[in-house]
Amino acid sequence: MTLRTKASESPPAVKAAASNNRAEPTPEIEYAEAFIDTIMTSPRTAATYRFGLASLATFIANTKYIPLPPPYPVAELRDDVLLKYQSWLLRQRYALASQENYIAAVKRFLIWLDANDHLPPGFQVGKAVNRLKAARGGRRAVKG
Numbered sequence: 001m002t003l004r005t006k007a008s009e010s011p012p013a014v015k016a017a018a019s020n021n022r023a024e025p026t027p028e029i030e031y032a033e034a035f036i037d038t039i040m041t042s043p044r045t046a047a048t049y050r051f052g053l054a055s056l057a058t059f060i061a062n063t064k065y066i067p068l069p070p071p072y073p074v075a076e077l078r079d080d081v082l083l084k085y086q087s088w089l090l091r092q093r094y095a096l097a098s099q100e101n102y103i104a105a106v107k108r109f110l111i112w113l114d115a116n117d118h119l120p121p122g123f124q125v126g127k128a129v130n131r132l133k134a135a136r137g138g139r140r141a142v143k144g
C-alpha cells in the first residue's frame with residue numbers, strides 16, 4: 001500500500017494492460033469496473049473510459065467532492081458532478097480533447113448507472129448534462 005501525502009497526487013491504482021503493456025488506471029469508483037466490463041464498445045474506447053473514470057476519481061479525491069475513502073460510492077454523486085468535474089479538468093490544464101473524452105465517459109457512466117438503478121434517489125442525468133450545457137453557453141467545451 002502506498003501512502004499519499006500530497007493532495008495533487010493521483011489516487012487510482014495502476015495496473016498493466018496485458019495486451020499492450022500500457023499502464024491503465026483502475027478507477028476507484030463504485031461500479032466503474034462493472035460498467036467498463038459490460039459496455040459494448042471497442043477496446044480503445046473502453047481504455048479511454050477507464051482513464052476518464054480514473055480522472056474522475058482523482059477529481060473526487062483532490063476536491064473532497066465525496067468526503068469518503070475509495071472506492072467512492074455513487075450514492076454520493078450530485079447533479080453538479082459534470083459541471084464541477086469539467087471545471088476541475090480545465091484548472092488542471094487537461095488537453096481539450098481529453099476534457100471532451102473524459103466528460104463523454106462520465107456521461108455514459110451516469111447513463112449506465114441510471115439504467116441499472118445505481119444512482120441516488122433524485123439524481124437526474126438529464127439535469128446534470130443540462131447544467132454543464134448551460135455553463136458552457138453553447139460551446140462544446142470550455143477553452144482556457
